Amino acid sequence: MEKYNPEKNKFMRSVRLKESACQGCINCIKHCPTQAIRVHNGKAHIIDKFCIDCGRCIRYCPHHAKIPVYDPLSVINNFKYTVALPAPTLYAQYNNLTNVDIVLNALLKLGFDDVYEVSAAAELVSEASRQYIKDHEAEAPFISSACPSVIRLIRVKFPSLISRLLPIKAPVEVAAEIARARAMKKTGLKPEEIGIIFISPCPSKVSYAKSPLGIEKSNIDNVVAIKDVYPLLLPHMKHDESQLKPLSHSGRIGIGWSNAGGEAGGLLAENYLAADGIVNILRVLEELEDEKLHGLTFVELNACNGGCVGGTLTVENAYIATTKTKRLVKYQPVSKNHLEDNPEVENIFWADNVEYEPVFRLGNTFKESLKMMSDVENLTARFPGLDCGSCGAPTCQTLAEDIVRGDATPNDCIYVLRANIADLSRKIEELAGKRRQSADGDDPDAELFDSYIRTLTEELASFGVPDRSRQRREK
Amino acid sequence: MGDQLIFTYIVDGDDFTRAGEASSSVKNKLKMLGVDSDVIRKVAIAMYEGEINMVIHADGGTITVSVSDDDITMVLSDSGPGIPDIEKAMQEGYSTAKEEVRSLGFGAGMGLPNMKRFTDEMNIDTVIGQGTTITMKVYL
Structure with a gap:
């Protein structure tokens, strides 16, 4: 770790x-x-x-x-009292799960002192979102802020969309706040003696817990992986419902948050867009920025395909998990949680602004950037445009940017390097020719040397450099 | 005038799915230059409208974008039919786009008005039967 x-x-x-x-x-x-x-x-x-x-x-x-990066389950030994915060995605990992309490009771048997469902807090976030969007209709569309990768992406690439982020804490943060407050009240322990441990479908929540955006400090102490917890719960899962403590307290909206479209569904609005998968959301953000999407009040974006069920710390196939979630909540009421019943949540809104981080800017000033971009353009024109990645940068353009930033050299491009070697070889051939004319008599070594150089020059020339005159829209 | 950067784009006619590529590319370059996001927005919207117009009415054309210390200048040139009545074309909602184009959600008669609204200077040079050149400036 x-x-x-x-x-x-x-x-x-x-x-x-x-x-x-x-x-x-x-x-x-x-x-x-x-x-x-x-x-x-x-x-x-x-x-x-x-x-x-x-x-x-x-x-x-x-x-x-x-x-x-995530924490081992042994972190529960670091606290006097621990509360597990299971993401609803955890439920979707199991086959034939009919009752969420089976999972929640197993978490207690595993060693947690209490559980608080993230899906319960999600319903509070949905409620606050509905109200916020209603009160700020003129500023719509709003973009969901639950996926940390989406916030980070907007923060570095889409400055004009920062103001569209829904300034509401993520469900797991609200859950952590409630869980800590309740545990303190119940046990009389100090806040630092209580461990609030999130069972997460993805590692981006690890960075979030250590360095949150929108708030100063997160209430989440540790983040463990669903894939670690999943097998450990299996032996503790008892399907005899008469022996289960009633712990679950979330409805269809809350549990549905694990699926793409679930958050939007919780808004009970019709004119929304829900996109999942990082490539798809990049496209949506581009189009939002250009004001090409009209008539929307809400845009739900999830970096993973399928939503949180597609996270890298999960076990089950994302699309099977999606169906399982739907089956699990089929007979649940729409929502079981309301803000007025949760006085522990002092402020469900962000306390901090998210600031634009212009990390892709080339120079420190506009003038400097202008000069650097001109260099980037000239360099890019020298490269073959294959985007082959052999230089270690993903595209010829990125290599040019790296060079201008001082992090690479043109010779990192194997085609430029080969052309340079061919140049050198030609020069040596010329020099060798001059030496031959001035030398007298037969020198078998010199002849051999000459023939090597000639062959090298011919072979290098025969490779050539890929033609840059391929059809390009941008010249 | 200090350093100047020039980008040239060729816009294909009759391909709606590709319209917007040029404005997208310019947008990303302006972000790398650290241009204010409000200016980027204006440039992107005005240029996108221009690009769409070229596709709908003129079977494509060429866009040249130059970035200097003072402004961003976009020159959109096409060899299309020309604009017969500029005053009318500048009215919001006025459109000569074909029905099939309008059914795709384009041709709402907001192209030229939006281009004017989002730029600081705009000049239209048009000759019937020969083509149109629109020059737009957004100040930095």
Whole structure:
């Protein structure tokens, strides 16, 4: 487990590289939606400030060298009293689950002192969202702020959309607040003696808990993985309902949050858009920014395919989990939680503003950036435009940007390098020719040397450099 | 005038799905330059409207965007039919777009008015039967 920086690090991320497993291939750099990864000296390297914690590299690395960061379940021993916060996605991992209490009771048997469902808090967030959107109709559409990767993406790439983020705490944060307040009241313990432990479908909540956006400090103490907890609960799951303590207190809206479209469904509105998968949401954000999408009041965005059920810390196939969730809530009431019954929630809204972080800006000033971009354009024109990734950057354009930022050199491009070597070889051939003319007599070594150089020059010339005159819209 | 950056785009005619690529590209470049997001928004919207117009009416054309210390200038040139009545074309809701285009959600008669609204300067140079060149400026 990596040591966390106790200081609030605004670019902290929850994916790390297992260097021994990294083969230096280009799979991760090609799939990163924010072009945050480079391969240098045979190993991948994640650029903190570009990373939005979407977990795509974890999925795509064929060598499993991208490791999600999260806490081991043993963290429950660090506290006098612990409360488990199960994400509703946890329920969708199990087959034939008819009653959420089966899972919640098993969590107690596993060693937690109490449980509080994130889905219960989700219903409070839905209620607050409905009211907020109603009160601010003129500023619609609003963008959901529950997925930390979405906030991070908007923070670095879509400054004009920051004001559209719904300024409401994520369900897990609200759950943590309620859980701690209730545990303190129940036990008389100090806040730091109580461990609020989130059972999470994704690692982006790890970064969130350590370095939240929208609020100063999170009430979540630790984040453990659904995939770790899932098998440990199985032996404790008793299906005899007469022996279960009634613990579950959430309805269809709350549990439905685990699926894409679930949050939007909880708003009981009709003109919404719900997009999932990082590539799809990037497109939606572009179109929102250009004001090409009309008539929407709410935009739900989930970085993972299928929503939270598609998180990298889950076990079940996202689409099967989606169906299981729907089956589980079929006969549940719409909602079981209301803000007026939860005085523990002092303020469900964000206390901090999310600030634009212009991490992709080239220079420190406009003038400097203008000069640098002109260099980027000139450099890009020298590269073959294959976006082959051999240089370690995902595209020729990104390599040019890296060079201008001082993080790479043109010779990192194998085509430029080959052209440069061909140049050198031609020069040596010329020199060798001059030497031959001035030398007298037969020198078999010199002839051999000449023939080598000639062959090298011819072979290098025969490779050529890929033609840049391919059809390009942008010249 | 200090340094100036110029980007040129060729807009294909008759392909709605690709309209917006040029404005998207410019938008990303302006973000990398650290241009104010309000200015970026104006440029992106005005340019997108222009791009769509080129596709609908003129079978495509060329867009040149130059960025200087003072402003962003967009020059949109096409070899289309020209605009017979500029005053009318500038009215909100006035459209000569074909029904099939309107059914796709385009041609609402807001193109030119929006281009004017989101830019600080706009000049239309049009010759019937030869084409149109629209120059727009957004100040920095």
